[in-house]
Amino acid sequence: MKILVGYKRVVDYNVRIQVKPDGSGVVTEGVKLSPNPFDDIALEEALRLREKGVATDVVVATIGPADCQAHLRNGLAMGANRAIHVVTTQAVQPLTAARTLLKLIEKEQPDIVILGKQAIDDDCNQTGQMLAALWNRPQATFASKVEINGSAARVTREVDAGLEVIDVDLPAVITTDLRLNEPRFIKLPDIMKAKSKPLETIPLESLAVESGDHLKTTAYAAPAKRSKGVMVKDVAELVALLKTKGLV
Amino acid sequence: MSKVLIVAEHLNGKLNSSTARCVTCAKAFNAESVAVLVLADAPDAVAAEAAAIAGVDKVLTVANPANTHAIAAVYAPQVVAAAQGYSHVLAPSTTFGKDLAPRIAALLGVAQVSDIADVLGAYTFKRPIYAGNAIVTVEAPADATLVATVRTASFAAAAAGGSATVEALNLTMELPTHTRFVELQQGKSDRPDLQSASRVVSGGRGVGSAENFAVIYKLADKLGAAVGASRAAVDAGYVPSDLQVGQTGKIIAPELYMAIGISGAIQHLTGIKDAGTIVAINKDGEAPIFEIADIGLVGDLFTLVPEIEAALG
Ligand SMILES: Cc1cc2nc3c(=O)[nH]c(=O)nc-3n(C[C@H](O)[C@H](O)[C@H](O)COP(=O)(O)OP(=O)(O)OC[C@H]3O[C@@H](n4cnc5c(N)ncnc54)[C@H](O)[C@@H]3O)c2cc1C
Ligand SMILES: Nc1ncnc2c1ncn2[C@@H]1O[C@H](COP(=O)(O)O)[C@@H](O)[C@H]1O
Numbered sequence: 223m224k225i226l227v228g229y230k231r232v233v234d235y236n237v238r239i240q241v242k243p244d245g246s247g248v249v250t251e252g253v254k255l256s257p258n259p260f261d262d263i264a265l266e267e268a269l270r271l272r273e274k275g276v277a278t279d280v281v282v283a284t285i286g287p288a289d290c291q292a293h294l295r296n297g298l299a300m301g302a303n304r305a306i307h308v309v310t311t312q313a314v315q316p317l318t319a320a321r322t323l324l325k326l327i328e329k330e331q332p333d334i335v336i337l338g339k340q341a342i343d344d345d346c347n348q349t350g351q352m353l354a355a356l357w358n359r360p361q362a363t364f365a366s367k368v369e370i371n372g373s374a375a376r377v378t379r380e381v382d383a384g385l386e387v388i389d390v391d392l393p394a395v396i397t398t399d400l401r402l403n404e405p406r407f408i409k410l411p412d413i414m415k416a417k418s419k420p421l422e423t424i425p426l427e428s429l430a431v432e433s434g435d436h437l438k439t440t441a442y443a444a445p446a447k448r449s450k451g452v453m454v455k456d457v458a459e460l461v462a463l464l465k466t467k468g469l470v
Numbered sequence: 471m472s473k474v475l476i477v478a479e480h481l482n483g484k485l486n487s488s489t490a491r492c493v494t495c496a497k498a499f500n501a502e503s504v505a506v507l508v509l510a511d512a513p514d515a516v517a518a519e520a521a522a523i524a525g526v527d528k529v530l531t532v533a534n535p536a537n538t539h540a541i542a543a544v545y546a547p548q549v550v551a552a553a554q555g556y557s558h559v560l561a562p563s564t565t566f567g568k569d570l571a572p573r574i575a576a577l578l579g580v581a582q583v584s585d586i587a588d589v590l591g592a593y594t595f596k597r598p599i600y601a602g603n604a605i606v607t608v609e610a611p612a613d614a615t616l617v618a619t620v621r622t623a624s625f626a627a628a629a630a631g632g633s634a635t636v637e638a639l640n641l642t643m644e645l646p647t648h649t650r651f652v653e654l655q656q657g658k659s660d661r662p663d664l665q666s667a668s669r670v671v672s673g674g675r676g677v678g679s680a681e682n683f684a685v686i687y688k689l690a691d692k693l694g695a696a697v698g699a700s701r702a703a704v705d706a707g708y709v710p711s712d713l714q715v716g717q718t719g720k721i722i723a724p725e726l727y728m729a730i731g732i733s734g735a736i737q738h739l740t741g742i743k744d745a746g747t748i749v750a751i752n753k754d755g756e757a758p759i760f761e762i763a764d765i766g767l768v769g770d771l772f773t774l775v776p777e778i779e780a781a782l783g
Contacts, residue, residue, distance in 0.1 A: 238736065239603035248604050316572065317581050340718065345599050346584045351542065351572035360543055360649040363569045366711065376652065380711045381565040382665065382720065383481055387652040388541070394648075400701065400718060401711060436581035436614065441607040445598070448743065451764035457777040460749070460767050469669075469726045469747055470693060470782060 223370075225268040226330055227302065228323065228337035228349065229282040230258045231293040235342055241444045248442060257296060260338025262405040263398040267368060268336055269301045270403065276370045279303050281330060285314055285322050291421065298416035299408045305419070306330075310426040316344075317434025320352035325429045327357060332393060334375070339364050339397040350397035360390035364399040471502040472592045472616075475530075475556040477549055477574075478508045478520055479540075479566045485519040487666045488562030488620075490627035493525050495620040496560060497628070498589035503527045506634075507552050509545050511538040521634040529636045539651035540566055546573035551641050553578075553615065558592070563619035563721070564665070575617040583610055583618035597621070601717040602740030622665065623723035623744050657710050664713060667696035669726040670745075672715055674738075675702035676731020676752065676771060683708050685775045686730060692779050698722070700732045716741035731771050734759025751775070 233239060234254040241248055257265075271277040282297035283306040284290050294305040308322055327335065340347035354361035362368075362377035366385065369376045370392075379386045380399045454460045464470045474496040479486040489506060496504045505528040506520040513531040521529045530552055536544050549570070553559050559574055561567030563585045575582035588596035593610045595618070610616050664670065671693065673686040683703075690697045698720070699713040715722060717737040723744035730751045732738060739762060742748060750763035753770050760766040767774060 233600070235601075235737070239600040241604050248600065315581055317576065317579075320576060342717070343600060345601065345717070346582075347568050348572035348575070348582050348584060351569060352576035352582075354543065355546060355573040355576035358646075360646070361569070361573065362649075363542075364565060379565075381654075382712060384654060384656040384710065384712050386654050389650045389652055391648040399711075401705065434579075434581055436611050437583065438609040439606045440594075440609055443605045443607075445602055445605050445743065448748070448762040448764075450761060451748075451766060453760070453766045453768070457767070457774055457781050460765060461778060461781040463765055464726070464747075464749070467747060 223277040223334070224279040224281065224330060224332045225271060225277045226326060226332040226335045227261070227265045227268050227280060227282045227297070228335070229261045229265060229284045229294065229297045230338070230341050231255050231284060231286055231290055232258045232341055232343040235259055241442045245442050255293070257293065258338050258341050260340060260342070260398050263400070263402050264336040264338055265297055265300055265302060266403045266405040267398060271370065277334070281306060281332070283308065283323065283326055285310060285319055285426065287311055294421055295416050296408065298419040298421070299412045300406065301412070303419065305421040307421060307423045308426050308429065309423055315435045315437060316346045316348035316352055317436070318431060319349045320356055321431045321434055322426065322429060323349070323353050324356050325431060334392060335395045337395065337397050339399055350395050354395040357395070360394040361397070362388055362390050362394060363397040365396050366399050366401045368396060368402070472499060472557045473555065474501040474504045474558040474560060475553050476504065476506045477545070477559065477561045477567070477570065478506050478516060479562055479564060480508070480510065480516045483515050485516050486562070486564070486566075487627045488564050488567070488622045489520060490523050491622045491625040492560045492562055492620045493523055493628040494625040495586055495589060496558070497525055498625070499592040501558070505530055505556070507549060508532070509534070509537040509548055511535050517636045521636055522630050522632055524629050524631040526632045526634040529634050530639050531636060532639050532641055536645050540570070541649050541651060542570045542573045543649045544645050545570055546577055547643060547645065548641050549574050550577045551643060552639055556615065558616045558618070561619050563621045567619045571617055571619050578615050578617065580614045580617055581610065583608055583616070585621040586618050587621045587624045592616070598740065601736050602743060603736065621721060623721045657712065661690060662694065662696040664696040664698055664715075665720055665722060668724050669693050669695035670698050670722060670724045671695045671728045671730065672698035672700065672732060673703055673708070673730050674700035674732030675706060677703060677708060680708045685772065689728070689775050689779050692782050695726070700738050729759055729763070730775060732759055733757050734762065
């Protein structure tokens with residue numbers, strides 16, 4: 223069984239993103255870049271399925287600029303068998319990402335595709351669902367537990383009302399939520415091993431993907447600031463204040 | 471002129487208030503007409519609720535046993551069929567809408583606007599990115615169907631008082647059977663719903679254990695408030711995952727939000743930035759939560775929270 227994992231590089235979640243003073247974008251020069259946390263979880267899940275003997279082949283894929291090679295080596299060091307780098311200079315929107323991943327699916331014929339539920343840069347939460355629709359296959363989004371039973375997967379999903387359990391026939395797209403697993407740390411020898419693992423480079427243009435980058439971003443602004451409030455010295459003062467505001 | 475189709479969110483025969491929030495969003499760009507689509511096994515009760523929302527012109531229903539549970543792969547082709555002639559398809563930015571809307575957009579071959587937080591025009595919206603650290607203005611093409619999710623915390627629910635017509639749609643199409651509902655594990659709770667409550671009391675890692683969370687529940691019950699939590703509290707198993715507030719949990723806008731033993735990470739704050747009054751209780755006076763709290767109190771939560779409860783009488 224083969225698993226394809228979406229592995230996007232994003233600004234590290236600890237970086238406090240600043241909007242450029244002229245509103246033309248956010249400052250990404252010199253900031254720390256990391257794998258999207260949900261994609262680390264996706265890769266971890268794929269590796270666990272391989273370790274359980276369910277899967278044999280784990281392929282990580284990223285669509286991104288030329289300097290994403292180190293990022294993919296990171297995924298290989300974590301344990302992926304192979305990596306695919308679809309090279310593009312432009313950041314792609316989810317519909318384009320989904321159409322591109324579909325091309326990789328046609329090439330690779332995976333049984334399971336695991337993506338993050340959302341990329342923490344654009345916060346779109348779209349690509350997995352779009353990919354499943356284009357592929358005409360099931361989707362199991364926001365997964366917090368995955369069990370493979372032969373030709374189907376039983377997935378527990380974190381939904382607003384609680385935990386929903388669904389069965390999906392394979393092949394299918396699964397998107398990860400935070401509590402699916404805790405990604406492993408990469409060990410030094412694995413970084414060395416990763417250097418000799420296969421990394422395929424494909425120019426985006428060569429895949430003949432119809433662009434789905436239909437949205438134009440015309441302005442970036444800093445969020446409205448909440449002003450600093452007051453500090454109270456004790457509970458009596460707190461409750462009195464809440465009463466004046468009519469909140470209790 | 472925009473004709474808007476809103477996909478109704480419902481569970482156990484009850485319409486979710488997220489649907490009425492989508493109506494307010496549609497009104498914000500002066501939609502010419504607003505229709506609500508109810509996909510269900512037996513849609514009548516939900517349809518009647520939707521028809522009573524002020525501003526809704528028409529309710530469309532599709533009754534089908536296949537629609538008993540909201541399975542995106544089953545719903546999406548039906549929405550696409552029903553959306554013919556509409557310029558906009560809206561769904562709430564809840565797990566229901568997030569799961570479904572991109573599937574609709576992909577079938578239509580259009581991009582999707584996620585998390586509309588503000589309306590500048592029928593095709594121009596503001597939305598948060600980077601955990602709310604930046605707000606972007608996005609323009610979608612006016613010559614294609616606009617598919618979007620609506621950040622429910624940014625729009626009040628449209629009031630009752632409507633009397634829309636209800637029309638049954640007969641969609642004959644083959645629906646996939648590759649996705650099967652097994653069960654919904656729903657915590658039984660008489661407390662208000664976290665996403666629509668006017669008061670929320672949240673606990674974080676500082677609460678320390680599932681047992682200790684009783685102090686949070688007790689204060690919440692005193693206030694008639696919903697209970698929320700930080701990711702750390704959920705990850706540690708103190709509370710179920712559906713209580714998580716934040717970038718990757720629920721985005722809420724109660725009148726009163728009390729953050730107790732929560733440090734105030736950006737991923738948490740993005741979930742509460744539209745709250746009316748934020749109260750923070752933390753033993754660390756330097757905790758970042760105090761930078762955005764309207765009222766801050768430094769001290770041990772295990773002393774202070776019972777004191778608050780007592781002071782409320
Ligand atoms: C991809 C990603 C997504 C995320 N999404 C979310 C999200 O949706 N929601 C979310 O909340 N987080 C999210 N996080 C996690 C976030 O970064 C923080 O780790 C988390 O919010 C911290 O939770 P906390 O404040 O409860 O814990 P901590 O940061 O550990 O804070 C605990 C606080 O409790 C205080 N405290 C301890 N004991 C007491 C006491 N006795 N009395 C009073 N105060 C006390 C401490 O001073 C401290 O400030 C996400 C992280 C990532 C990487
Ligand atoms: N450029 C990309 N390269 C690799 N994977 C991607 C890319 N864009 C999106 N994805 C996958 O899709 C998921 C959801 O992204 P989004 O829809 O942008 O929130 C991510 O967690 C990735 O798994």
